[in-house]
Amino acid sequence: MQAESICVVGVGYVGLIQAVGLASFGLAVKCVDLDAGKIAKLRNGIPPIFEDGLEDALQSVIAAKTISFTTDVAEARDCDLFYVAVGTPTSERTGNARLDYLEAAVSAIADVAPVGAVIAVKSTVPIGTCAALQARLDRDHADKRLAIVSNPEFLREGTALKDFFNPERIVIGSASESARQRVRESYAAFDQRGIPMILSDTSTSETIKYAANAFLATKVTFINEISDLVETVGGDIDDVARGIGLDSRIGPQFLRAGPGYGGSCFPKDTLALATIGRRHGVQQQIVETVIRINDSRRFHILKRIELAMGDKLSGKRVAVLGLAFKANTDDVRDSPAVDIVHALLEEGAEVRAFDPVAKFTVDHRAYQQCESMADACEGASAVLIATEWAQFRSFDFSAVEPLVARRYMFDMRRIVDIDADWASRWDIERIGSSLKRASA
Known part of the structure; x- marks a missing residue:
């Protein structure tokens, strides 16, 4: 052997x-x-x-x-x-x-x-x-x-x-x-x-895995709650995150405001840790709160979109750019973007989505996955940036201006360059910022 x-x-x-x-x-x-x-x-x-x-x-x-x-x-x-x-x-x-x-x-x-x-x-x-x-x-x-x-x-x-x-x-x-x-x-x-x-022994090893993922999920949820506060009182969440992340006791990782955590690990592992705690009579109250806040994150985003579109999504076409739960993967498991798609469809919106890698199918006549950003944006009353793909970050959206019905964008990932020439012609809302640009 x-x-x-x-x-x-x-x-x-x-x-x-x-x-x-x-x-x-x-x-x-x-x-x-x-x-x-x-x-x-x-x-x-x-x-x-x-x-x-x-x-x-x-x-x-x-x-x-x-x-x-x-x-x-x-x-x-x-x-x-x-x-x-x-x-x-x-x-x-x-x-x-x-x-x-x-x-x-x-x-x-x-x-x-x-x-x-x-x-x-x-x-x-x-x-x-x-x-x-x-x-x-x-x-x-x-x-x-x-x-x-x-x-x-x-x-x-x-x-x-x-x-x-x-x-x-x-x-x-x-x-x-x-x-x-x-x-x-x-x-x-x-x-x-x-x-x-x-x-170590096996129980210690198993606990390390769950505790690590739960702690990272907590960091994501914490910065999202602070992001909500910044949207109300003013300021910029990126500066807040940098200001606390430079503290070596905190660190900068997982302090990016967004639509909440997703994927195959954090949702599953936080739920399992909470369940294990309850079964052993040691309630994991922080983790349970993190789960509840993250689950409500999608509702918060939908309400912002509804408000920007006059409280009426029914019959409106929405372009969703990104389906994977994060960039550089094709994984759509527990993806916030997919949850947003479902929520939009339930509100009666027509959804046209594009992702450079990930695929998502749903049996709904008002949903279409497109082969290009231009196809997704055609006739859209709103453009949502749902995954932080690099090509969305660098894209010149003036190219789709003749195609959209309204130049409104909601940047759920804070990746769009709001100082770009084209940005002044769009209504741009971002997670974690009170900034709103008025379109021409």
């Missing part, structure tokens, strides 16, 4: 980045996923997700023969380290993370893994999950002496590959010291660079 015998089970967002990253170090990585269509694409060097640099990196490790793909976990029976990165979606019934995919993956691995193999869980799971999985393995596969490790990911969509190669810390939690060291060996390239390695 080679020390570099590694298997990644579940090659979605987290798993594929993990696999390509480790394979880039020259480690032999076998990837397992039940989705035959996904595996076929990956074998041809086509990633199932959009992520900057991922396609080139994938094709590079395929050419180097350090990565392979299969739908059968039995083909990884020679591996001594298994990373599990399957989905743990939120249960609509309990509000907690569903563990059926994870449990099935661990059971399948246990059936084929050699004696002494390590199973590292990268999926985000409720606190106590890894300990429960270890107890199950000890009961059902005692002869194999398998060890569970909690190894959470801290990737940001849009910069995930960069984040993998430049981690701020690596967290490895297990009851077994030898299992922790086996996972640490796979990250030897980071150890050599002095990247902090936090070695």
Whole structure:
């Protein structure tokens, strides 16, 4: 058995980045996923997700023969380290993370893994999950002496590959010291660079993941509440954010006012942490408040748009620029932009949307996803900047002036250059600013 015998089970967002990253170090990585269509694409060097640099990196490790793909976990029976990165979606019934995919993956691995193999869980799971999985393995596969490790990911969509190669810390939690060291060996390239390695028990590791995401979600929500205040009392939220972000105790990251957090992590993880707290009788009041405020953020934005359009959206055409929950990704899960689209349609508006990468379909005759910004803006009474794509930031909107029905723009991301020549001819409203330009 080679020390570099590694298997990644579940090659979605987290798993594929993990696999390509480790394979880039020259480690032999076998990837397992039940989705035959996904595996076929990956074998041809086509990633199932959009992520900057991922396609080139994938094709590079395929050419180097350090990565392979299969739908059968039995083909990884020679591996001594298994990373599990399957989905743990939120249960609509309990509000907690569903563990059926994870449990099935661990059971399948246990059936084929050699004696002494390590199973590292990268999926985000409720606190106590890894300990429960270890107890199950000890009961059902005692002869194999398998060890569970909690190894959470801290990737940001849009910069995930960069984040993998430049981690701020690596967290490895297990009851077994030898299992922790086996996972640490796979990250030897980071150890050599002095990247902090936090070695802990599984509950500590699981809590770190939830606490980190909840804290970042809290920063986003805090600056959005201050943004609402600035809109009322005057001022500029960017200056406020910079003024507090320069304090080293606070830091500038996640202090960008906008439509609220979204994506696959923050909404799911904050809800799960709140649920875990209630179940154990330790209510996470700050997190619960963050969830409530973030959920109401879309309503606040809709009301601003309605006010600007005379309290009547029915029959009005609205251009929504951006559908992904953030720039540089095609992920529309829990996207504020998508929520705004739904809200506009419910109010009777006609929505024409454009995103350079993300796709979103809804069975509604008043919705159309366009192939260009010009198509989306044609006949629009309002243009909404919903995702902070660079091309929206640099676009000269004078090009669409002949197309729109009214030159009104609501910048939900604060990326438009209000000092550009064209801006003086538009009514521009922005999150976090009382500024409004009057159109000619």
